Amino acid sequence: MSLSHWEYDTYFRDLDVAVIGGGIVGLNAAWALRRARPDLRVVVFERGSLPYGASTRNAGFACFGSVTEVMDDLERMPEAEVRALMARRYQGLRRLRENLGDDAIGYEPLGGWELIADDATMARCLAFLPTLNAWAAEFTGQPEAYADGTAHLAEFGFGGTRHLIHNRAEGLVHTGHMMDALMRQSVASGVSLCHGAWVERMDEDGDGVELHTQPFGPVRARRAVVCTNGFARQLLPVLDVxxxxxxxxxxxxxxxxxxxxxxxxxxxxxxxxxxxxxxxxxxxxxxxxxxxxxxxxxxxxxxxxxxxxxxxxxxxxxxxxxxxxxxxxxxxxGPTKSPIVQAVSGTTVAAVRMGGMGVALGTLAGEEAAALTLGTL
Ligand SMILES: Cc1cc2nc3c(=O)[nH]c(=O)nc-3n(C[C@H](O)[C@H](O)[C@H](O)COP(=O)(O)OP(=O)(O)OC[C@H]3O[C@@H](n4cnc5c(N)ncnc54)[C@H](O)[C@@H]3O)c2cc1C
The missing domain is CATH 3.30.9.10 (D-Amino Acid Oxidase, subunit A, domain 2)
Incomplete structure (x- = not known):
């Protein structure tokens, strides 16, 4: 398919930034670019008629780490990285809520709970709680975000569970409303959303990037921001995703x-x-x-x-x-749970690998990708 004069002139002429991927990261990157520089022409290329990855299909947990998950992470990642990641998730959730508002994203501060099946695991968790609470206090400001919540077990009626741990600093969002609000804000800021556009290949030269899109054909932009998460290696095979x-x-x-x-x-x-x-x-x-x-x-x-x-x-x-x-x-x-947000060339930035907590990480990842891109324009 070739673009009409009108389509090309309205949507694709003189593009400053092409954002590839219309999930939470891509939309945040595009919106942040326009907030910082309303003069930029920014288009999001999304292959689905709705986003077709994780952002509209997740569970809507606004969480930053359950106790056994953090203990497991410490076996695979250095302590400093685990702590930085928890803080980043919490700060990302704060930013998401500030940007869009709790009503728009259906935020419910209902807390997070972990079910523990046996006494030995609970003993390990309880021994770790003071350390975990000290870490969490640094970014939540709450001295005891995590606490023994076993007293609530009978109320909830769970089977095969002997203990509960409560995290009062976690909550829930309505994933669909969150993404809808993000799309509306992006468009209101002047971002063009181009759904149904698959970027098949990218060719970079010193001045910019040529995107080979289906069905619109080649489109040129000065910069590209790749936010395709689990699909990242299709365009950037060097990334460990x-x-x-x-x-x-x-x-x-x-x-x-x-x-x-x-x-x-x-x-x-x-x-x-x-x-x-x-x-x-x-x-x-x-x-x-x-x-x-x-x-x-x-x-x-x-x-x-x-x-x-x-x-x-x-x-x-x-x-x-x-x-x-x-x-x-x-x-x-990837090999660690930390996302990749980095320049991959002079014209392309990648913000991918959000793992199982992209609701928490996605806003800051998108905004950081925008900042990296702005630095090159
Ligand atoms: C079932 C499930 C439950 C989850 N639950 C939670 C949770 O409760 N809390 C939490 O914090 N996180 C959760 N996550 C993780 C979270 O949803 C993701 O980390 C986050 O949505 C990733 O956002 P993203 O924008 O990086 O990627 P995505 O949302 O996957 O967006 C990438 C987009 O790129 C598009 N795309 C890919 N390739 C191309 C191309 N070549 N051209 C054009 N477009 C392309 C895709 O269609 C897709 O829409 C869950 C994930 C899943 C799958």
Missing amino acids: TPARAQVLVTDPIPELRFRGAFHFDEGYYYFRNVGDQVLFGGARNLDFAGETTTEMVTTGHIQDRLERCLREIIIPGVDFRVQRRWSGIMGL
Whole structure:
């Protein structure tokens, strides 16, 4: 397909910055560019008619790290990096809330909870809590963000669970409303959103970048910001990003649902929350790491069966439920959980690899990518 004069003139002529990927990171990058420089022509190229990665398909946890997840991270990452990442998630959530407003993103400060199945794990968690609270106090300002919440166990009615840990500084967002608000703000600032545009290839020269797009053909911009997360290696094969599918289901409303908030177990591999009176539940990627290392956005029987079994045995034991909807999304992972936000050449910046906490990391990652790009213009 070739562009008409009108299409080219209105949307693609003299582009200053092409942002590739219309998820939370790409939209934040584009919006921040226009806030800083309203004279710039900024277009977001998104291959889906809606964003088609993780940002509209996640669980909406506004979280910065459950206790067993942080303990597990410390086995793989240096302490300084783990602490910096927790702080960055918290600060990213603050920024998201400031930028868009709690009403617009459906923010609910309901707290985060971790389910602990056995006494030995709880003993390890309790021994670690003073250290974790000291770290969290540095960025939350709360002396005891994490606390033993086991007293609430009977109230929630979970099976196979002996203890709970509560994090009062966490919450939930309405993922769809958050992304809708972000799209509206971006457009209001003068960003053009070009949905249904797949960037097949990028060719850089000293002055700018030529994007080969489907179906619009070649488009030129002075700078590119690549925000394609789990799909990053298609355009930038040098980046160490691996796609990882995450599967989710949501039940029909459960009469008299007994819990509200963000819940995790097994080092964050399983996560559930209420959406009104429905239960949204995702995870079980650790059942089949190899099979879930894919960009194919489908659900599979064995993961969904495990999720349903956990619903029956742990989350709502003894309650009849019907699964209303199942879906998956694609995350971008790497050897550490820290995202990549860096210039990859004189004309291109990448902001990718948000892991399982891009709701928390995405705003700052996008804004940092914008700042790096502005420095070259
Ligand atoms: C099921 C699930 C649950 C999650 N739950 C949470 C949670 O509760 N809390 C949390 O903090 N995080 C969660 N995450 C992670 C979070 O959603 C992601 O880290 C975050 O959305 C990543 O944002 P992004 O903008 O980097 O990437 P994406 O949202 O994936 O956006 C990248 C976009 O790039 C587009 N794209 C890719 N290649 C091209 C191309 N060549 N040309 C044009 N467009 C392209 C894609 O269509 C996509 O829309 C979850 C993720 C999943 C999948």
